[in-house]
Amino acid sequence: MREVAIIGIGQTKIDEHWKRSIRDLAGEAIFAALQDAGRETIDALFTGNMLSGLIDQQNNLGAVIADWIGFKGESIKVESACSSGASALQAGIIAVASGEIDSAIAVGVEKMTDSAPTEVTSALATAADSDWELEQGVSFVGLNALIMRRYMHEYGWQHKDFAPFSLNAHANAANNPNARLPFAITMKQFQNATMVAAPINLMDASPIGDGAAAALIVPLDSVHGNKRAIHIAGSGAATDTISVHSRKIPLFLQAAYLSAQRAYVQAGVLPNEIDFFELHDAFSIMSALSLEACGFAEQGQGPRLGLDNEIRPNGGRIPICTRGGLKARGHPVGATGMYQIVETVQQLRGECSETQVADAKIGMAQNIGGSGASIVTHILKTI
């Protein structure tokens, strides 16, 4: 396998794009990535999307988007719930790395806000185990609430101890023009937010949205002299039981651990060499579990990093969610993994102004599908 790099990125603002179709959003991100790279053609297209069949009545999205951008080649959609974006990137990486093709666009896209909230909640629940979790009446946020409650009980944390994850995300999003919620919040706002599924309140939970993000993948040996090119040094995926109740240790994200280990080995780096980490904070509890599974904190000690101010872009030991994360940049589910990649490239290029991580050379992004059932981790490096 040959090494690969990203030479172009593109994204739409995450918003309620009521007047725009899903193909239109994907097209904007794709053309922006091509323009960013100064390219006009691609060999293949890989789309990450979770819900278009269910809430837009549109399957075969690979063909739909290929058609929209005027492309006739190989184009497939990859779905792994909320990790669909990173799964699409991984499919694109393997296709280029194999030598079969010389360029691929990976795009993540989702359009969620045209549907009624109850419809979206039902649709998101399809990321869990339909036969053994949903049949019991639990929602997706409900599953995460059960995990968070158990975690607080097991390790003695209070709800307010999770506040730094949310405050950091919102503060960072204030400097991201593409963020869904680009404003800082206070501790008081965090504590007084409306309850969603106890102990998860509105400030623990990420907002849905419409958006698309894309990256252009090419062989690494073709980018000599291109200072904006970023090396994809590691790409690892793993799965865990679909039901939370089937896990021996429900508070440990085994697939996060396995996929990160694969990415570390492939990239030849250790956790302490990672300069920043775009993690999957769909709910604040997931920030803690992700940091622990990837080797940045002991089990049960993830919130400590936030409380000790170690997750901020300006001087923290392991800055996270530097562009707002899922919490404040937004979580258009199947697109999220590609937003993380686009943002990781922005950091490594030094394009993040107020939230720039100084001297960032190695960044990691982790995308989670279901309650930890499918997890994809990428490590990117400057060249």
Next chain:
Amino acid sequence: MREVAIIGIGQTKIDEHWKRSIRDLAGEAIFAALQDAGRETIDALFTGNMLSGLIDQQNNLGAVIADWIGFKGESIKVESACSSGASALQAGIIAVASGEIDSAIAVGVEKMTDSAPTEVTSALATAADSDWELEQGVSFVGLNALIMRRYMHEYGWQHKDFAPFSLNAHANAANNPNARLPFAITMKQFQNATMVAAPINLMDASPIGDGAAAALIVPLDSVHGNKRAIHIAGSGAATDTISVHSRKIPLFLQAAYLSAQRAYVQAGVLPNEIDFFELHDAFSIMSALSLEACGFAEQGQGPRLGLDNEIRPNGGRIPICTRGGLKARGHPVGATGMYQIVETVQQLRGECSETQVADAKIGMAQNIGGSGASIVTHILKTI
């Protein structure tokens, strides 16, 4: 890229499996493929499925099936409407060919018969253009009916001229224990069948069903001495406009042509070297269009091959649908592409008794998603 081979195949009967879950069906096919190969482990799993999110309320099917078979590695779902099965195979081929992994299972699975027929009809329509076709009230069979009517008008064929496609498929299915409709039909039955969307009647249209089919992919250089191993010599994919009305020549399957050309070039074979062709006869008109686009008939002359008895397994120039095709083996949409592959392997191994193509050495399979919007073609060879 290294060459790859299939060393194990498995399938369930296509039926109304009301008492079995989608993961259970996938598991049966996967374990059968592993047993057939005498293997117990895999490096990655690629699932082809179109509708589980929509009609089973289950997304993240890659993780669901991995969990069911006790696998923790990379597992994604690929969706390209009715060509999802072949798209999953292609993803598995590239992953093994790249050298990243040494074995992959590709499985196609669909469970459709638990839902009400109207619900299934709506779900299948998501393979077409939601914004520009479905909004006009057309169904998926309706789109194919428009194509068939135009074809009959343009080239002067009668409805009965398409009968050989259906009669051949049903006759062949009678010898396939896994077929959904394993019985021969008569010309009279074909002509008197209930109309679905004129001119397509029930004998022009393939039945839905529940089922799963799987194949184990490994590097070709690892199968020395294994006489049951089959070489995947060519794998090509292409896309066309999602809307039929956007095509300059709506009666020519451009993506079938492009994907077949890629497969021919990769395999180093010409159409006249293909010993049999498992094509995508979702509707009888598609048999004609597929034969034409792949170089077996002049444009507008596909039905002639049937009328001249050239599509039968016993002595025809280009035998098609040798195990019953979509028409009689059945069409569990996202699984169909993998049934075609399993059947192609069976032919090349010489395991098809009454419908065995004598001395078959090179077989082709073509899987179509949407009304020709995404098409994947594979060429398999004996070693």
